[in-house]
Amino acid sequence: MRERGRTRRLLGLGARTGGAVIRTRLGGQADWRALGEALFEGLSELKGPAMKLAQIMAQWDDLLPPDLVDELARLQRQAEPMPxxxxxxxxxxxxxxxxxxxxxxxxxxxxxxxxxxxxxxxxxxxxxxxxxxxxxGLPEILEGDLAQVRRMMRLGRWLKVPQARLDALFEELAAGLRNELxxxxxxxxxxxxxxxxxxxxxxxxxxxxxxxxxxxxxxxxxxxxxxxxxxxxxxxxxxxxxxxxxxxxxxxxxxxxxxxxxxxxxxxxxxxxxxxxxxxxxxxxxPVSDAHLKAMMALLDAALANDPMAMDDALRQLGGRQGQGAPLALYREAAEAVAPLFEPGEQDFADVRMHRQLRDLSPKVWAAMDRLQPPADILLLSRTLNGHYWNLVRLGARLDMDARTRPLLEWARG
Missing domain, CATH: 1.10.510.10 (Transferase(Phosphotransferase) domain 1)
Structure with missing residues (x-):
């Protein structure tokens, strides 16, 4: 009985999320704050894999609407404890x-x-x-929640993500959650x-x-x-x-x-x-393979050289491209946003100008999803690096990223 109630609540939250995605995709406006509040309240009580996935989503600060991220981030610090x-x-x-x-x-x-x-x-x-x-009872709950998550991920087709890619993303998420048990x-x-x-x-x-x-x-x-x-x-x-x-x-x-x-x-x-x-x-x-590391460093190398065609080649190596026509203008904007962090000398992660540029890119990334796609094989890797970027932002880090990355770029070129 409790399992059916959990499934109904997850389906309701999934339907509400899907409605917001579809409205946005069709050019309408979604109330991301209200959706985030509903997800916080529901997932905080349900806990389990669905809440874990929401926490993962909250770390995609540069892609999701800020109001939604703010509410989901509360799951990392304010979730109600189990009796x-x-x-x-x-x-x-x-x-x-x-x-x-x-x-x-x-x-x-x-x-x-x-x-x-x-x-x-x-x-x-x-x-x-x-x-x-x-x-x-978490092992049993996990499999039930994953079944609902797979249904929710079908929303990705509204963003023109192929089913095969959605399946690969799901399998990497599922494997990671099972390992955490x-x-x-x-x-x-x-x-x-x-x-x-x-x-x-x-x-x-x-x-x-x-x-x-x-x-x-x-x-x-x-x-x-x-x-x-x-x-x-x-x-x-x-x-x-x-x-x-x-x-x-x-x-x-x-x-x-x-x-x-x-x-x-x-x-x-x-x-x-x-x-x-x-x-x-x-x-x-x-684990992280040499091939994935070299492809990610090749993408950074191309971005720092402001070479859109090389960026496209690197994204193809990572499995992050589909369809015809590389979004070269988007690549150039991304390169211009990232480059200041890697200029010689100490750079300030608290510089809000770069964050603003990255956030401004988010709707353009979603709009280009017919030519881009999430690289399934490096989902956790890219999400982790993104999460640590925002950890350094929170700390107001001042680091010489040029000195740190130069030998790594040389390694990747070799």
Whole structure:
């Protein structure tokens, strides 16, 4: 009965979203703020994969209407927690009686997300841990939600995205969501990242505790920190230190280890008391191929050279083109918007002129969808890099992107 009610609510939200998309496509006006409020209220209660996908959408700041993004972004910080009774059932399944292991478990979570929530716990020895607890029944809910998401993605045909491309996008999203249910894989990722990045003094990754972890509960040592989104009005020196560490870490992830933490929303990052970057969540880690890296760097190289034909060639390599006639004017505008960030010397990510240019491009990208298409194979990769761009914007980062990217461009050309 509850499953049918969930399906009806998802279908209702999907129909409302579809109506807004269709009105816009036909030249009308959509109330994106009202739609965002409805999605926030519905998905905050439903949680699960549908809420996760909405959080992903909120990171596409440069493509979606700002009013819709603002409302969806609330899902990253204001989602209502699940009642304690359901969480305790999962803890009992994992531990038997949790009281034998813990002196106290806070019933109110300090973080509530789409697939689970995080509770502080104190052992009988007095050590403070955190328990990431998966919502009850999530594997079954996942498959039901994915069926509804597949139906909703048919709206992409109104944007002239081919069905084969929509199917490929869906499969990459579905695989990523299924992987996030494996908390034991996340524990292994935490251990791997702790060892791999131990040389980065400015980076902190919580230590997983395998003896207290299982398929649906992940136990970690507690690492206190100020969330990244709360640093925006904070000390500039701390923000610049965090931004530099974030940029160094992402670059090393991609170009040294060919692996990427693929959930860049601001709630997964913080600064500790020493001004170090804390990474809380490694539930989504993806491999990155040389071919995809080289094609993305070729696209950047062509944009910096303001070469629309080379940009089109790179997009074709990435699977991001369809139909006849490259939108060369759009390529030129995109190149002009991006180029200032890569000029020699320190560039300011807080410069609103560039963001405004990127936002102004959004309706033109949608209008050119008969010739462009989402590159399905790099959906999570491009979404992650986009998310980190906006994290650097929030931090007001000042970075020399020319010095950072020049050796990478030379590598891609070789």
């Amino acid at each position: 304690w009774e359901g969480i305790r059932r999962t803890l009992v399944e994992q531990y038997g009686d949790p009281d034998t292991l813990f002196r106290e478990i806070e019933q109110r979570p300090f973080a509530s997300a789409s697939m689970g929530q995080v509770h502080r716990a104190v052992t009988h020895d007095g050590e403070t841990l955190v328990l990431k607890v998966q919502y009850p 494996d908390y034991q894989a996340e524990a292994r990722a935490l251990a791997r990242y702790r060892e791999r990045y131990a040389h980065l003094d400015g980076l902190v990754i919580p230590e997983p505790l395998p003896e207290l972890s299982g398929p649906r509960v992940l136990a970690m040592r507690h690492v206190a920190g100020t969330p990244l989104r709360e640093l925006e009005a904070g000390d500039d020196a701390t923000r610049q230190r965090i931004a530099t560490t974030l940029a160094d870490w992402v670059t090393e992830e991609l170009f040294t280890h060919r692996e990427l933490h693929a959930d860049p929303h601001a709630g997964n990052f913080a600064a500790d008391e020493q001004g170090r970057l804390v990474i809380y969540d490694l539930g989504a880690v993806i």
